[in-house]
Amino acid sequence: MGLVLFLIIGALAGWLAGKIMKGSGFGVLGNIVVGVIGSVLGGLLFSLLGLSSSGLIGSLVTAVVGAVLLLFIVNKLKS
Structure with a gap:
């Protein structure tokens, strides 16, 4: 169930x-x-900043922050 979540x-x-x-x-896939790459990146960023998140909402916030950062970096590299 953890993988599905x-x-x-x-x-x-x-x-x-x-x-x-x-x-x-970007389509489902x-x-x-x-989102998965963003969650890893967000978790790394949060740990570097000394922040922590817990629960479903915390995981979602971490993943969204990481995914936004990922897309920002990709857009800058493409420009």
């Missing part, structure tokens, strides 16, 4: 990050990839 959070985080940064999502 992780993928759902990843998909939701990727979709939200797509809405925040680009104005649209794209949202999952962006």
